[in-house]
Amino acid sequence: MLITCPYCGPRDVIEFTYQGDGNRERPDPASQNFEAWNAYVYDRLNPAGDHNEIWQHSGGCRAHLRVVRNTLTHEISSVAFVRGDHASAARRKAEGQS
Amino acid sequence: MSPRRTDTGGRIDRLKTIRFTFDGVAYTGHAGDTLASALLAKGVTLFGRSFKYHRPRGLLTAGVEEPNALVTVLKGEVREPNIPATMVEIHDGLVAISQNRFPSLAWDIHAANQLGGKILSAGFYYKTFMGPVIGPLKGTRFWMFCEHFIRRAAGLGSAGSAKDPARYERMNAFCDVLVVGSGPAGLMAAKAAADQGARVILADLEPRFGGSANWSDETIDGTPATDWVRRTVAQLEGRDNVRLLPRTTVWGYYDNNTLAALERVSDHKEQPAKGEPRHRYWAIRARSVVLATGAFERPLVFPGNDRPGVMLAHAAERYANEFGVLPGDRIALFTNNDSAYRAAVALKKAGAAVVAIADVRPELSAEMRSLATEAEAEIFAGHAVVATEGGKTLSGIKVQRFDMVTGALTGDARSIHADCLLMSGGWSPTIHLASQAGAKAEWDAARQAFLPPKPTQQWPTQQWIGAGAFTGSFSTVEAIAEGRAAGLAAAGGTGTPAALPIVEAVPGEPDPAPVFEIRAKGKSFVDFQHDVTAEDVRLAHREGFVSVEHLKRYTTLGMATDQGKSSNVPGLAIMAEALGKPIPEVGTTRFRPPFAPVSIGSLAAERFGDLKPERLTPMHDWHVDHGATLYSAGLWYRPMIYGHAGETVEQAYVREARATRESAGIVDVSTLGKIAVQGPDAAAFLDRVYTNMFSTLAVGKARYGLMLREDGFAFDDGTTWRLGEQDFLMTTTTANAGKVMQHLEYFLDVIWPELKVHVTSVTDEWAGAAIGGPKARQILAACVTGTSVDNAALPFMGIVHGEIAGVPVMICRLSFSGEMAFEVYCGAGHGTHVWEALIEAGKPFGLVTYGLEALGTMRIEKGHVTGAEIDGRTTARDLHLDWMLSKKKPFIGSAMMDREGLVASDRLELVGLIALDNRPLNGGSHIVEEIDEANPHGSIGHITACCYSPALGKHIALALVKGGKARHGTRAHVSDPLRSRFGPVEIVSNHFYDPEGTRMHG
């Protein structure tokens, strides 16, 4: 599987670390809502189809990426920085990278 | 007469003689021969014994799909079993032996297994190895005893146990177009794509490019097809956008057009060149892929179809035209399609007598009749072969009138004298890679074959285009046209109308008659390699195994090294008939990687021996030079002890720890994880990451910190130094450095992107030495310049900057050993320089170097926790670190740490243990209230770390025990049945030594 890092271009999955379900909502740090914390720490969607995932390009630029991956086909329909304000990276087109 | 070398012809170099041995007998062949062709040229027809019945077997094919002629190649002590003789290129000094025979290939005692054919039928293992059995060995245990012998009798070659000294490598490759297969279709595709400027890789599993053009005897553009191949390959060789990979089997097709290939770089050489690998594993990322993998000819299923001398028609054609070898002198053919007629003509031309062509079809075209006439062969239309005769070689066949609609045999069988029978049951496109890529094969009733589907959007992560026989287009004319179109499309080019090469070929229709099996008396083999007969398939059906996937597993049809390359479709056809269903409804199994066997070495590639890179501290060479015994801790190598001559490990660490507590000791702590945490929000970030407060830490001071995970469990600990207002140096445990880094990066990227904080691994920037003991301060005072190190300048947890031997250093006063201690950091490139200066300064004070064992001993004495206690299951409270849990702020894990289960009173808590029997304790031992050696039970905890404590003069341990503190002062027992260590212990506080910390505070 290849993931197209917005900075580094398409790279082998071996360079990436799965960092969990991207749908999790972290409660407010001061929140004492235990249900919300429990859901954040333990509940996972595990869909058959498109899944919103966090991957870190740990063997590359080390940025965290929001990846929409189809769990049935491994098709990746979108990849973006989680921290989405590094404009320079977007200038690099995936095609120039293979 | 027997098989022999023709006088002329073939792609072999007749001027070059190659010497090799097979089963200890010396043979010669020519450059360009395979082991199969060279032996066949010498009249060898017996190549192996079959899997279950030990029937004599000869060559069925000339290529990668060979199921019978598997050999073991010996290179020195190393043996590689199960290689098809058809894929072994001979070289001087080649040593090959046959397999699965005892005592010899010609006289094999297990051949008696044939008599027990009924017992060894489908599902033999499943049926036989079920208990119960009467006797001393009850049930399946008896069969486990027998299994050893049965497995020895049934099987393939045996693997060796010698260490393989060969070199293997992995290569990463990128291309626009990968073309798999170099027949006319593949060559055209590669050329068309290369002409568009695309980066092209052309891979073929054979040593010669050209595929069928090497033996088809066709003419392309007015010259022999082989000349056309040579010209085309030469053109490709001259281009720097083309990489040619001969001897390269593309064996796996993975997501996003990542393909795996095995290049046999030097198997065909007597010796690899210096540094040259034996195999290369190519990981190829291709923008698009052209599959031009051709087709496999299918055998026909009839009694005795496995006798040596019976081979596929095209294989004989290939032996004759490519290798200049005649597989027999009197050749008969048995076919259900036109392609065998070309073989008949080729063998006639090469010098054999073609005595008969049995064709299941009653009506033959005029073209085929004319080819038969050209071959001077007698035609038996509407006939089938019903038996073969002979022993280890073929002496004759029997043909009988056959009705291909009803399958009925009528009339008298007629014997025909022949020493070679060629069969053709039609062709199956080599769709394995497409199947791996997720494509579901589609049955084509006319071709009687599974064809690859058109690439669809169903599996969007693989894109391929097919060409040639792979798509069911079996003629060279079509292959060339499709190849060019595929190459253009793959390169994203648009075709300008250009004349295609003109092909002159023998006529023939591609569609076979729908006949797979001739049902007559005798064993008719479907899967030659696994000895699966047509009757086995029907037996499986009768016993209820009706799905193809079950059929495969129950009968083992299509398993082992050839993965059913020749047997798949005939097996399905027989199953379909038994089910009374059409073949497409029965379906086919999905092919999985690898397409052909792959050497384990190539998968390991450079990661042989020590599997991981070594991480060395800046002072590594010094440690080695000074007698350190090294210990691998993760990737790091750290001194365990600096042993003196004659010392045991325990004596060494006891000496080192004692000397440290008495005078001073120094230890390399460069492996500690170090992370620069920088930025305006660094302090705020650390407040969130650590359970305790860091924003209140003054510049020039350090603080011990604890991190939890989100779920409230303890994660890591370490000291963090405030070097500047916005500049912190965090230290982590050696083992968790990477995890902590990732943890911090995750929170900065995903959870708190608004924080202006950068984290950088600076573990390798700093060399670190911890120097501790009553004399430590005096030693520093003797060598540090530019700063005082007295209590005023350098209080506990204070940091100063100075120089040692001309090198800038940073010194923090903190203690892991419990002594007055300092960590001295300097640039890693100066590590040894500073270390040596410290050692020199310490000489008058009795400074010793100590290793991990003494470090561990002193930390156990102090009751400090490490990864053995922060094991992912313990909380801060369990470790008595609750004093570090700030109540003034939320932090990672604070919301979850007070969950019911995490504050329960019966949790395992950190305690100390003292062995009351004065014997060593073992890590991992259970703690029990009452000893029951016969029936160990009732664990209340376990030992996490243990040592002999020189400070206490006792064997002590840290342990996690239920109830923890409440048990202080009580007795319990260690229970370690694995090591037979039982004995009484006293449970005490984990702070064994100097609990008030007077020594480190000075």
Add this chain to the structure above:
Amino acid sequence: MVERQSPLEPEFHVGSHGNFEHGVEILLTETRPGSIVQLAAWPGEEKKLMAAIRTVTGLALPDGAGGGLSDGVKSVFGFAPGKFTVADDAEGLAAAFAKVVTPDIGTVTDLSHGRTAIRIAGPKAEWVLAKFFAIDFALPAFPIGAGRSTAHHDVFAQIQRTGSDQFDIHVFRSFARSFWNALCHASEEVGYEVQ
């Protein structure tokens, strides 16, 4: 100044090795820059950081991910969003940057000791590197001056192409010897010279 010890020392054997009788196709050396500094800009401050790099080094970074250049003495390349590695033959780069990279622009991290720069050059440089890294080393995909972050198993590497057949590989110091040995091993088949 006290000279820095190279982590490669005991395994750094000047001369020709491997299959060199057929010609040396790889040159290996350690470039030993006096300074290696990592610079990281806050979001939106990248341009200012690039200007600071120009001020200190005189090198005008091109836009775009992984962009970089080298003048033979100093070199710079991007290796992550908003982050750059700068190397200089001279020491003192971190101090120089500390003056111009103000806290509102970003951070300066001195890695002069912590990273080891290994240079591989020669007609087979791409071939040998392809044994380690799953990135495309072909010139169009990896232009001169550009940088890439990648990894070989556990060894992180930042690679800058400093010539048509020359690459500078920055690895963690603690891994450098292990990686160097692997690089030498992989270069044997084409013949290599250590300079």
